[in-house]
Amino acid sequence: MSMFDEQEEGEARLMGGGADADERAVEAALRPRNLAEFVGQERLREQLSLVLDAARGRGRSADHVLLSGPPGLGKTTLAMIVAAEMGVPLRITSGPAIQHAGDLAAILSSVSEGDVLFFDEIHRTARAAEELLYTAMEDFRVDVVVGKGPGATAIPLELPPFTLVGATTRTGLLPGPLRDRFGFTGHLELYEPQELEQVLVRSAGLLGVDLRADGGREIAGRSRGTPRIANRLLRRVRDFAEVRADGVVTGDIARAALEVFEVDGIGLDRLDRAVLTALCRNFGGGPVGLGTLAVAVAEERETVEEVAEPFLVRAGLLARTPRGRVATPAAWTHLGMAVPAQTPFAVPDGELDLFNTADEASGG
Numbered sequence: 001m002s003m004f005d006e007q008e009e010g011e012a013r014l015m016g017g018g019a020d021a022d023e024r025a026v027e028a029a030l031r032p033r034n035l036a037e038f039v040g041q042e043r044l045r046e047q048l049s050l051v052l053d054a055a056r057g058r059g060r061s062a063d064h065v066l067l068s069g070p071p072g073l074g075k076t077t078l079a080m081i082v083a084a085e086m087g088v089p090l091r092i093t094s095g096p097a098i099q100h101a102g103d104l105a106a107i108l109s110s111v112s113e114g115d116v117l118f119f120d121e122i123h124r125t126a127r128a129a130e131e132l133l134y135t136a137m138e139d140f141r142v143d144v145v146v147g148k149g150p151g152a153t154a155i156p157l158e159l160p161p162f163t164l165v166g167a168t169t170r171t172g173l174l175p176g177p178l179r180d181r182f183g184f185t186g187h188l189e190l191y192e193p194q195e196l197e198q199v200l201v202r203s204a205g206l207l208g209v210d211l212r213a214d215g216g217r218e219i220a221g222r223s224r225g226t227p228r229i230a231n232r233l234l235r236r237v238r239d240f241a242e243v244r245a246d247g248v249v250t251g252d253i254a255r256a257a258l259e260v261f262e263v264d265g266i267g268l269d270r271l272d273r274a275v276l277t278a279l280c281r282n283f284g285g286g287p288v289g290l291g292t293l294a295v296a297v298a299e300e301r302e303t304v305e306e307v308a309e310p311f312l313v314r315a316g317l318l319a320r321t322p323r324g325r326v327a328t329p330a331a332w333t334h335l336g337m338a339v340p341a342q343t344p345f346a347v348p349d350g351e352l353d354l355f356n357t358a359d360e361a362s363g364g
């Protein structure tokens, strides 16, 4: 992986495997190019537009921006929009691409005045590089250490002012000093179905798909609050409509297509259902540690936590508690199982963590 890397696919599981280059190209083509085209996230859009207008008015580069939220909600898109709105180039790198402080120093020293540096998965940056980031962000300076041991000297390297746009799925994983160096922090929320319908209408227009209102409603309702998923489902429904029908995407066509692709009525896919099923069937509804749950569904902890859980929590099917993951009665009902007389879903006040992660004491 190069230090400046292309955006990796955060969520390719829907199609059962990595999205190929074509899929990525289509995704790129569907990205909104400016804030006006960006659907939803009203509050964040307003705040960001104020930050950018003010910076433009002062003729300065914008303050550093931190964007957090589950995959596929538009963090990369917003970073691109920040650069476009400021009329400056965008450079892209990511936490995992930076293994050593030197990697980061190389990137920072190649940044020009005003550039926007998009730093994806910033919470995964190596510790040694992180400290370099502190002075780079605050003082536009990096201290490059030359030599080793007692003879080592730090040579300060002045940087031109630039804007760092950091993206993370979990703000809580960022060390305080790093978080504090962002002048503006925005959290992206899962989208409402009506907003996803707007995303779909726009995408259908760009892709030349004949999407009817009921088709859009059906797809939006099964997109787990996520524009990336809405756009992917639209493409799969289009495949189905073209191969098995006349290409028009109606509600019936969308339902039939999504059944083929194993996306259920509320948008849960195979992984979501596997997590719920394991929780209800293997662990009696919990509480169970995240790690144990991840092993039970043969997935990485991060995938369960960052990809499956946010929507399961939002749908009221799963709760994160300090003692572990717990199924709500609705989970059994959704899986078509009888709700046990006593479910573990009796969470003391204040222990229910609906949107953030309470890493359970048991660790899992």
Ligand SMILES: Nc1ncnc2c1ncn2[C@@H]1O[C@H](COP(=O)(O)OP(=O)(O)OP(=O)(O)O)[C@@H](O)[C@H]1O
Pocket: 007, 009, 010, 011, 027, 028, 030, 031, 032, 037, 038, 039, 040, 070, 071, 072, 073, 074, 075, 076, 077, 078, 120, 199, 227, 228, 231
């Ligand atoms: N608000 C929006 N309006 C319209 N389309 C959107 C919006 N947000 C995201 N999209 C679409 O969803 C796709 C995914 O968005 P993006 O890559 O920006 O998400 P992300 O949050 O950076 O995801 P990850 O964390 O996985 O990198 C893009 O192709 C874009 O077209």
